[in-house]
Amino acid sequence: MTTTTPPTAAPASTPGSSKAPGTDIRPGRILAAVLTAQFMALLDVFIVNVAAPTIRVELDASGAGLQLVIAGYTITYAVLLITGARLGERLGHRRVYLVGLAVFTAASLACGLSQSTGQLIAFRLLQGAGSAVLIPQVLSLIQRNFTGEARMKALGAYSAVLATGAAAGQVVGGLLVSADLFGTGWRPVFLVNVPVGLVLLAVAARVLPRDDRSEPGRARGLDLPGLVMLGAAVSAFTVPLVLGEQEGWPLWTWVSLGAAAVIFALFCGYEGRLARRGGAPLISPRVLRVPGMGLAVFRLGAVMAVNSGFLFVLSLHVQGGLGYSALRAGLTFAPSAIVFGVVGLTWRKWSVQLQRALIPGGFALAAVSCVAVGLLLRDGGDGGIWLYAALVGGGVGMSLGFSPTLTRALATVRPEEAADASGFLATVTQLGQLTGVAVFGAIFLAGIESQGAPGAYSSADALLVSFYALAAAAALGAVSGLVRRRR
The missing domain is CATH 1.10.287 (Helix Hairpins)
Structure with a gap:
């Protein structure tokens, strides 16, 4: 297959076709509501990372307890995503979206008020469950309420938000912890969700279209x-x-x-x-048979593994090896997050000739950037202005590997299969993130342990090895990007 232009999407429901009393259905408002919820939920996957040292001290958390505070959200989120997608199809996307958002908001409040490690772990698990119910409805609502060019633009925005949550979580977490609002330490990283969630509940109840009880998916069982x-x-x-x-x-x-x-x-x-x-x-065979879906799954898993490994290892190095504060560590990732979002929103406006090379070129640029970051930091220094240039290159490259892949994979998914596709691809991206943190984080930590006492130089050496491994993974993604062009 040589074409790079996404196939024409199947007709979707027209916004407002089932307008309920008290609703104000406009496509722009629908998109703003669902993507705000998407961003807020994804933020909480990473926002806790920079707050971890403060949580450990204030709650006297053990190493295992702190790990579960950070990972509990991710575990229930990854496990329940497919379930959340099917519940939306069966019970109605609007209804399940509102329930998931309410659970997420309430759990965020409970996390912020927790008085022990055990309480915080339990409420993080609940928060992840709310997110797993909420997130699949976002893509389903986009698929069902946008058509043609508007649908493609909405999917581009969805891709940008989905992929910038990681870096943005580090930035926002650093800002909130460093601010220490009213002496509350780590608690604002959870409590910030409460006012946003409450406002969003009121807005979404008004702007989201009423569920159509005649949808064919309602008759399907939960398997x-x-x-x-x-x-x-x-x-x-x-x-x-x-x-x-x-x-x-x-x-x-x-x-x-x-x-x-x-x-x-x-x-x-x-x-x-x-x-x-x-x-x-549970997953419609038609979704799995969408042309290019297998390659898309590989690319999405690869780019999210590289993205999450990149952020995780660099975060460990700048905070542990270079001694950055939570705020400075968070702001280090700002350039990457910004360009990731900008490229995700604009790549479709680029020339047709350039678009043919977007995916393999993006992976290749990510590989080069990984090598550059490792080399710039290998002597224990901060890399200067060139580090930020390399981070921008990494953000551009990973966005080009991610956003076109996701958008094109969804272009031929029919609206009635949106629930299956949303749960399936969200699970793939989540498992990609987990794999990246586990694999590349293990390489980095093993490198430090092999050199004895940790320090700026031993951390930099371990970082260099880890980033060579990240570059190799990105190179595999570039090869996968060439496969489709030869078909």
Whole structure:
């Protein structure tokens, strides 16, 4: 396949076609409401990272407890995404969106008021569950309420927001912790969600179109066996990735990863048999058969692994090796976050000749930027202005690898399959992020341990090795970008 222009999208529901009393349905307002919720929920995946040292001191948290505070959100979020997508299809996207947003907002308040590590872990798990219910509805609402060029623009904005949440979380977290508002320390990283969530609940209840009770997906069951098997497979994959480094990669982590592969194979076999019997599998086979979906899954997983590994390792280095404050560490990532968002919103306006090389070129630029960052910091210095130039290059490259891939993968997904596609691709991106943090974080930490006492130079050496590995992963993405062009 040589074309780089996304295929014409299938017709979607016209905004306002099922207007309810008290609603004011306008496409721009729908997009603003759902993307604000998307950004807020994604922010909380990373916003806690820079607050972790303060949380540990104030709550006297153990290393394992602190790890669960950070990872608890991610675990329930990743495990329940597919479930959230199917609930939206069955019960109505607007209704489930509002429920997920309410749960997320209430859990954020509870996190901010927690008085012990145990309470904070429990409420982080609940917060992740609310996010998993909320996030899949965002893409489904976009798919169902936009058509043609407007739909493509909305998907571009969705891609930009989805991918900038990580870096923005570091920046916002650093600002809030450093500000120490009213002496509250780490608590504003959670409490900031409360007023935003309350306003968003009121706005979304007014601007989102009423659910259409005649939608065909309402008649489909929840496929409970499939949900259980997929949830078990994702859990078995996620938990060791999240906790493995902290625990020293004991035997149970490898057993769990092996079990994840076995359970997933059983899940695939069961889903295939269910589809052949005329049942309603958890993920529609038509979604998996969308042209280029397999390559898109690989590219999305690769770019999110590189992005999350890049941010995680560099964050560890600048805070641990260079001694940056939470605020300075957060602001270091601002250039990357800004260009990621700008490129995600504008790449479709570039020339057709240039667009043919966007995906492989983006991965290649990300690879070069990873090598540049590693070399600039290898002597224990801060890299000066050239570091920010390399970070901008990395942001541009990873945005070009991510945004066109996601937009084009969704271009041929029919509106009635939006729930399946949203849950599936959101899970892929989340698992990509987890894999990147686990794999490249382990390389970095192992490099420090091999050199004895930590310091700026040992951290810089470990960073260089990690960023060479990140560059290799990005190069694989560039190769995958060439495969589709030759087809």
